[in-house]
Amino acid sequence: MYAIIRTGGKQYQVESGDTLRVEKLQGDVGDTVELSEVLLLVDGETIKVGQPVVEGARVVAKIVEQGRHKKITVFKKKRRKGYQVKKGHRQMYTALTIETIAA
Known part of the structure; x- marks a missing residue:
């Protein structure tokens, strides 16, 4: 059995026991x-498609980590103008382990 869920503006395909990193969620x-x-x-041959979500379906997950991704460098420059800016950014994430998928 697997499901496609939406969280943090993104979609993920999950099965029971999977570990994934999603946008930061509240919790410890x-x-x-x-x-x-x-x-x-999807449960074997049975497929339920939501309009837009499947009624009564839910996915229960456990928070295993709250962290930050590796730093990315953001560099802006305008040629011939003497303008350049260098910034760094680290995005927050929540690591989840999928426990159950309930229809």
């Missing part, structure tokens, strides 16, 4: 999070 390490935006649910 060890907390349980319920993701209710299930767009598609």
Whole structure:
């Protein structure tokens, strides 16, 4: 059984036991999070497609880490104008382990 969920403006295909990094969610390490935006649910030969979400379906996940990705460098420059700006950015993330997918 797998599901396609939406969180943080992105879509993820998840199965029970998967670990994935999503945009930062509120909660501490060890907390349980319920993701209710299930767009598609596949159970063997049975496929449920949401309009836009599948009614009554939910994915329960456990927070295993709250962290920050590697730093990226943002560099802006305008040629012949003497303008340049260098910045760094580290995006926050939440690592989740999928526990159950409930129809």
